Amino acid sequence: MAIRPSDRARLARLAGPRLWQKRHEVQHRVQLRERVRFCMLVAMLLEIESIDPEATSVARTLREARAELTAIPDTPELEEADDDYLAREDPSWIDDWQPKPRYRPPPRVEKTARGEIDRLIGRYRTDCKDMDITKHSVFDLFASCLSKHGASYAEAAPECAKAAKDLLLELDLLPEEMTADDLERSILFLHDQ
Numbered sequence: 001m002a003i004r005p006s007d008r009a010r011l012a013r014l015a016g017p018r019l020w021q022k023r024h025e026v027q028h029r030v031q032l033r034e035r036v037r038f039c040m041l042v043a044m045l046l047e048i049e050s051i052d053p054e055a056t057s058v059a060r061t062l063r064e065a066r067a068e069l070t071a072i073p074d075t076p077e078l079e080e081a082d083d084d085y086l087a088r089e090d091p092s093w094i095d096d097w098q099p100k101p102r103y104r105p106p107p108r109v110e111k112t113a114r115g116e117i118d119r120l121i122g123r124y125r126t127d128c129k130d131m132d133i134t135k136h137s138v139f140d141l142f143a144s145c146l147s148k149h150g151a152s153y154a155e156a157a158p159e160c161a162k163a164a165k166d167l168l169l170e171l172d173l174l175p176e177e178m179t180a181d182d183l184e185r186s187i188l189f190l191h192d193q
Contacts, residue, residue: 026082029072033079035065042138045145048163056133056141114153121147121156 039062043053053059072078120143124131131144149163150156 022085026085029069029074029078029082030086032065032069032072033074036062036069038142039065039138042142042145044164045160046141048160049145049148051133056138057136058138058141061138117143117146117153120144121150121152125151 039058042058043062046053046056046058116139120140124144124147133141133144136144146153146156146160148156149159
């Protein structure tokens with residue numbers, strides 16, 4: 001027996017809030033993990049530039065994100081479950097019950113993170129030679145560190161990766177046969193020092 005469209009809309013209205021709540025919780029945890037990883041990356045880049053990350057907004061943002069993650073409590077099993085949930089879940093069918101507007105404005109061109117980084121790199125290479133690092137956001141500090149290694153993100157990212165690896169080798173934190181886990185553990189160790 002087929003489900004009538006009115007029944008489908010009613011079921012979607014009933015299931016929507018619960019599904020959106022679950023998705024919001026998963027997305028929040030994923031965003032916190034990404035924020036911790038990004039702050040650790042920026043802390044590493046600041047270490048390369050001989051700048052103490054504790055003197056910037058990176059340390060505060062990293063502490064806040066870690067505190068929020070420990071309050072969850074976050075485990076590797078939960079992280080894997082979140083990744084599985086986001087990979088298979090598509091709650092777009094819930095939107096079917098909402099009325100569609102007649103007029104749809106043309107799509108706006110959104111700013112991308114890479115485009116914004118390229119813009120900031122150009123700005124920091126020309127204008128901001130003596131910027132006050134204590135007053136800038138983590139994103140601005142990331143662009144500032146990249147600006148010292150190249151004129152664009154595509155040019156600066158490989159140079160920064162090489163500089164980070166050289167710093168870790170200099171501190172004897174990397175083994176001979178390096179894996180991605182070794183690199184992440186080394187970054188965590190360096191940040192905790």
